[in-house]
Amino acid sequence: xxxxxxxxxxxxxxxxxxxxxxxxxxxxxxxxxxxxxxxxxxxxxxxxxxxxxxxxxxxxxxxxxxxxxxxxxxxxxxxxxxxxxxxxxxxxxxxxxxxxxxx
Numbered sequence: 001x002x003x004x005x006x007x008x009x010x011x012x013x014x015x016x017x018x019x020x021x022x023x024x025x026x027x028x029x030x031x032x033x034x035x036x037x038x039x040x041x042x043x044x045x046x047x048x049x050x051x052x053x054x055x056x057x058x059x060x061x062x063x064x065x066x067x068x069x070x071x072x073x074x075x076x077x078x079x080x081x082x083x084x085x086x087x088x089x090x091x092x093x094x095x096x097x098x099x100x101x102x103x
Contacts, residue, residue: 071096
């Protein structure tokens with residue numbers, strides 16, 4: 001690295017950040033692969049539903065199929081006339097993932 005490159009690198013790291021820089025932070029993780037349908041904006045969270053969801057940590061001892069079965073049981077007990085059951089499952093699934101499974 002030449003002295004000029006080194007100087008340029010330090011100038012970029014030491015520059016004053018603008019409000020725009022803070023409003024548009026760089027992504028540090030991948031975007032979600034879940035694409036919500038059009039009725040997803042009408043989904044209404046009921047208090048306590050997230051606490052009822054099973055947790056999946058992606059540990060060797062955990063069975064993902066059992067997690068999905070328990071997750072579906074909770075979702076099937078939840079009724080929302082504003083959106084479909086698929087939307088309910090899509091909206092709630094990420095809340096059931098923890099730690100390694102979430103990333």
